[in-house]
Amino acid sequence: MTARLTLLGTKGGPAIRPGGPSPTSSLLDLAGRRLVVDCGLGVARGLVETGMKLSELDLVFITHLHSDHVLELGPLIHTAWTAGLNTPVKVYGPVGTADVWLHFCASLAYDIETRIDDEGRPDIRELVTVLEYGEGGVLAEDGLTVSALRVDHPPVTDCFALKFEADGKSVVFSADTAFFPPLAEFARSADILVHEALHPEGLERLVARTGNGARLRQHLTASHTFAEDVGRIASQANTAHLVLHHLVPADDPEITARDWSREVRKTWSGELTIGSDGLVIPLD
Template sequence: MELYFLGTNAGVPSLERNVTSVALRMLEERRTFWLFDCGEGTQHQILRSPLKLSKLEKIFITHLHGDHLFGLPGLISSRAYQGGEDPLTIYGPVGLKQYIRTCLELSESHISYILDIVEHEGGLLFEDESFRVEASQLEHRVTSYGYRVTEKDLPGKLDTAVLESYGIRPGPLYGKLKRGQSVVAPDGRILHASAVQGKPKKGRIVTILGDTRPCESVLTLARNADVLVHESTFLHELKDTAHTYYHSTSRQAAEAAQQAGAKQLYLTHLSSRYKYEEQLIEMEQEARALFPNSIIAREHVLYDVERTVY
């Protein structure tokens, strides 16, 4: 898994940064990517990226402010022209369906693929054999959600030397053992998966938040996360401004990562007042003073989501 930031600015785009959108690329895990928020211009950012709209599987909208969803109508329409034939599911707060349907109907946009719009009020949104996605409401001027993506643990590597001693070669029996099932060897011996499997690979947790003040839901969503993507609209000297407008500072983001036991913090949703590199460095250093693994998210950079080793 890798994170790819398509927009890191708050409110409006600037010459330096686009408005909010971040991709979770999962080419190895499911040959797709998921998108979190879709500010205006996101599809243009994708054109400049290694991402392909045809591989977009899911979109998660945190809230209905324009800098987080004005890019949706164009992206939805363009996806079909860029080879997108598989179904696309979009999750978000109540009102999202009306917004999308109205835009598509009034513009007479015709979508050739299945578009499923899921309005939610938090809780478990999606689960399959590999991933689980949960949402909780944050504290913002409008209903805003954070998302917690949990990758399930993967089975450990098979010991091929032991398998050969049982006369078992790559094939269907390998698959059963990987799934934790016992098998019967060619000589009639029963072989249990636990005897030939290494330690499982621990699944990763990625938490991506919408706009928010510090609140308990942030800590719940970010608990033991491998990666936390947290808004950092202001430096802490403007903490009162942040509170008034229901946002967070870089220090508050670092406090959340520290308290939740997260492993890596990415700061995004930066006020357009911070235009210069030295200002971004100051914001990063402010967070690192509390939480050393803090990084200002840069657009068009791939960030690996590292796996914890048991």
């Protein structure tokens, strides 16, 4: 299996609009494993579009419990189950992830019980193990290691950047965060740094068309990173390749890839990719 990163959904925030991108999710092929990182709305469709068989799902990582990162966790696993999943799935997420899964199963109890009895399926609740993590080591298995760094995403306290390492390669996901200098050391010399980004002009356009604009501006500027500062983190980390993800805004036609690049290039001169849904980035 070729090591690669596929961006499934690149929009920051839970809303979707006609013809626009989906909320946050990614697929990382590394160490012969297929790792799903975050489960925003549309993740199941995105995985299918990559050619992945949902019945092969086995590792899922959630960075934090905002809906644009976790809304489709239960539906993804359930859809995989209806597609033939009969092998264990491990879900790694912050404190509270187990409750998300438990309550999803409770809400679908009628369907689950019916399909077990009527279709002879294994009990989905027995296939899934949720492991809640904090800062530090998350997973070490068959040459794959995953570690976490708590980042600054108020008011969410349990929000974690994740670093995936295997076969001499490393990929770091910032998760959602304000400008957070310790992330640079965490991402030191990563092959790919996948970082969220906020565009200043796009922010003002978004605020102008939103009813609660002043409150929205306050939240976004306190808990997300302007693209220029993303470039600073990448430069300090000496990463090989910077990928912008969780774009705010991602669906404003006036804010183009060129506009994003112009902001990042103020502080970053290395390889740069502006994320879009379905984009595949090889690690080799």
